[in-house]
Amino acid sequence: MADVIHIPLWYLPLLVLLPLVALAAAAVWLRRLAHRQSIAGEEPDWSVPPLASEKGDDSMLHRWDVRCKIVTIMIFSFVIASLSHLAPALAAVGISLIVLAISKACLARVLFRLLALAGFLGILAVVMPFTVPAHPGDTLVVFAGLDWLGLNMRGLLLAATIAARAVAIALLMEPLLSTAPLPVTLHGLSRLGVPEMASQMVLLSHRYVHVFRQEARRMSSGMQVRGFRKQTDFETLRIVANFLGMLFVRSFERTERVFEAMRARGYRGRFPEPVKLRIRPADILIAALWMAAAAALITYDRVIL
Amino acid sequence: MHISDGVLPVSVTIGGYAAGAALAAWSARRTGSDELPKVAVVTAAFFVASLIHIPLGPTSAHLLLPGLAGALLGPASFLAIALGLLLQSLLFQFGGLTALGANALMMGVPAIICGWIFRKFKGRTRLRHMAAGAGAGALGTAMAAIILAVLLATGGEDFFGVAEIALLAHVPVIIIEGVVSAFTIGFLFRVKPELLEHEFFKPTKARHG
Numbered sequence: 001m002a003d004v005i006h007i008p009l010w011y012l013p014l015l016v017l018l019p020l021v022a023l024a025a026a027a028v029w030l031r032r033l034a035h036r037q038s039i040a041g042e043e044p045d046w047s048v049p050p051l052a053s054e055k056g057d058d059s060m061l062h063r064w065d066v067r068c069k070i071v072t073i074m075i076f077s078f079v080i081a082s083l084s085h086l087a088p089a090l091a092a093v094g095i096s097l098i099v100l101a102i103s104k105a106c107l108a109r110v111l112f113r114l115l116a117l118a119g120f121l122g123i124l125a126v127v128m129p130f131t132v133p134a135h136p137g138d139t140l141v142v143f144a145g146l147d148w149l150g151l152n153m154r155g156l157l158l159a160a161t162i163a164a165r166a167v168a169i170a171l172l173m174e175p176l177l178s179t180a181p182l183p184v185t186l187h188g189l190s191r192l193g194v195p196e197m198a199s200q201m202v203l204l205s206h207r208y209v210h211v212f213r214q215e216a217r218r219m220s221s222g223m224q225v226r227g228f229r230k231q232t233d234f235e236t237l238r239i240v241a242n243f244l245g246m247l248f249v250r251s252f253e254r255t256e257r258v259f260e261a262m263r264a265r266g267y268r269g270r271f272p273e274p275v276k277l278r279i280r281p282a283d284i285l286i287a288a289l290w291m292a293a294a295a296a297l298i299t300y301d302r303v304i305l
Numbered sequence: 306m307h308i309s310d311g312v313l314p315v316s317v318t319i320g321g322y323a324a325g326a327a328l329a330a331w332s333a334r335r336t337g338s339d340e341l342p343k344v345a346v347v348t349a350a351f352f353v354a355s356l357i358h359i360p361l362g363p364t365s366a367h368l369l370l371p372g373l374a375g376a377l378l379g380p381a382s383f384l385a386i387a388l389g390l391l392l393q394s395l396l397f398q399f400g401g402l403t404a405l406g407a408n409a410l411m412m413g414v415p416a417i418i419c420g421w422i423f424r425k426f427k428g429r430t431r432l433r434h435m436a437a438g439a440g441a442g443a444l445g446t447a448m449a450a451i452i453l454a455v456l457l458a459t460g461g462e463d464f465f466g467v468a469e470i471a472l473l474a475h476v477p478v479i480i481i482e483g484v485v486s487a488f489t490i491g492f493l494f495r496v497k498p499e500l501l502e503h504e505f506f507k508p509t510k511a512r513h514g
Contacts, residue, residue, distance in 0.1 A: 074402070081403045082315040089311075120309045124467060131466020158463060165311025169402055176402075177395060197338060198329075201345035201388055202395070208349035209392060216353050230360045237359065237481065241488030244354050244368075248377065248489070249497045251350030255343045262342065269338065 004140045004150075012143045016151070020126065027118045030111055061103040061179040065283035066188030072287045073176045077169045079294040086157060088301040089164035095293055096171035105174035113170050121163045129155035182206060183274040191277060200271060208258075212251055219243060307390070307408045308456060310401040317459045322406030325387060328413060332383040340381070347378065348385040352392055359481055366478050371412045372445025373486045375420030376438060377493075377500060382416035383409070407456055415448035427501065431494045434501060435487040442486025443479050450475035 061069065080092045100110065132155030134140055139153040177185065186199035223243070230236050313321075336344060351374055358365040374382040387409040394402060401408060419441040427437040453475075454468040493500050 077310070077402050078315060078318070081311055081313075081318060117309055120307075123470075124312075127467050127470050128463070131470075132463045133465075155463065162311050166309045166401075169310040173394065173402065182395070195333075197333070197341050201341055201348075201384075202391060204342055204345035205349040205352070205388055205392055206395065208346045209352050209396070212350050212353040213356075216357075230358075232360050234484070237484045238488045240357060240359060241485045242492050244357070244373075244485065245489045245492030245496065247350055247354055248493065248500070251347055252497070252500060255346040258346050259343050267342075 003138070004142055006142050009143050015141075020122075023118075023122065027115060027122075031115050033111070059102055059104045059179065060286070061099070061175050064179075064286055065277060065279045066180050066184055067192055067277060068279065068283045068287045069176065069179070070185070070188055070192065072290050073172050076290060076294050077172060079298055080165050080168045083165060083297060083301045084161070085301055085305045086161045086164060087305065088297050089161050089168065091300065092168040092297055093164055093171070095297075096168045099175050100171050103175035103179050105178055109178070110171065110174050113173055114167065117166055117170055121159075121166060124162055125156070125159040128159040129153070131155065132158065181274070183271075187274050188277060196270065203271070208251075208254075211254075212247065215250065216243075216247060219246065307393075308401060308404045308411070308453065310403050312460065313404055313407055313456060314460055315403075317456065318403045318407055320406075321404070321408075321410055321456075325406035325409040325413070328383050328410070328417075329387050332380050332413075332417075335380040336384065341384075344378070344381045344385055345388065348388045348392070351385060352389045355389070359485070361477055361481070366481060368485060369412065369446055369449060369478065369482060370442075370486075371416040371449050372419040372423075372442035372482060373438070373489060375416035375418070375445060376423035376441045376486070376490065378416075379420045379424070380417060382420055383413035386413040386416055411449050411452045411456065414452065415445040418448065419445040431491055434494045435491045438490030439483045439487035443483030445486075446475060446479045446482040450479070 080089070083089045083092060129151045130149065132152045134150065134152055135154070141151040141153065143149060143151075180188075183203060186202055190196045190199045220243070223239070228239060230240075333341060351370060355368050355370050358367045371382075371386065374385055378385055387405075390405055390408050390412070394405065422444065423437050423441040426440065427434050450472050454472045457464045457468040457471060490501065
């Protein structure tokens, strides 16, 4: 049978609620910090896609061949996702942090990515300790008077492992995506065998997300000027639906115009190649080193533990 | 709600990638290569639409729109959703690099089914269109929630509790999606009915040359 530890009821707020409140407060504070850093006084120009050529940063990851980078980080991410113990997952977070430091990524953007994860992982951390079925050998913490509410330490460990894996992969997204302009990354993908049309579509929709976002912002400020405030009621749903409908009407019309303009400029299903890619021995060396780290993690996870 | 990295078993994520790639290829073939750039631009609009938050008591929910995407785009909707998820991981939020395939299945399969249902039942009047839109919107989210729960449950019995709660959390979203989809379809029926009449993206051979 599972080990059961009984502790008095008043520990419940101490052990469960306080950490939750602290976490939520930290998330809010970080969000505010990241927000302040990213805005830096003025409204960013959304019509310029931020992923395409940043300021002239230079690092090992910037110079690394984009194909090697994509393949290595993809394989490494899957390796991280397959780790089943907490310690190797934390080691993976460590490796990701080192890569992040080497790549000189923008910290505010990394923070945003982590904050986007916080909701999902927070729910897991709250739900899993209470819903994981008790197995022999598990440690249950039962609060006096609330016998039905057993906090299973194995669930907490599982949630922590999931969180570590998710954070380790999320930390690699900035080194993967922002160390080269988006067209170059996509060009690397199509040289790896992804259909060229797929990367063209990403490029096009990435461009137009910013256009439509600006349009949506203009429409919603117009609605606010006319006195619309979002509330939990039926009327809000109707107005939001009209807003969506208008957005779609405009975008479908725009789609036709964009496509015709592209054809008029000689688009025949291809964009010009942004760069010539060449693999040097150093690129292979970095990939090999990183893969060795992945192999070490897997060995640690499967053989040693 | 999307699944983040590190939750699903690796076999499921790789299977999700394989199935997602196959469906995306089917979707692209059905759409016709000439129309794909247009799908890309429309995807951008759907992406922006899915960023809109609807207040729900003290919290808010953002729209998922698989049903509406299916109704407006037909078979191209799978491609649009896969693209949207890719954009999401590119731009700012977590889309989950490893869970991308699974997430695309979760939203894209309901979209294809709802598109078919919408076309089947939309009838001729505005009311019928709105009813079909409500059905497609609600069903799309409901199916996405069920697939989410099933995917989570592949992690073993430890995840059953999470899957159950995820399913319950979607109930208010299902209602909101149904209502919003109905009104959006109603709006489009008045303003630009040709968007609802036929498949917007259809393979045309005559356009070549």
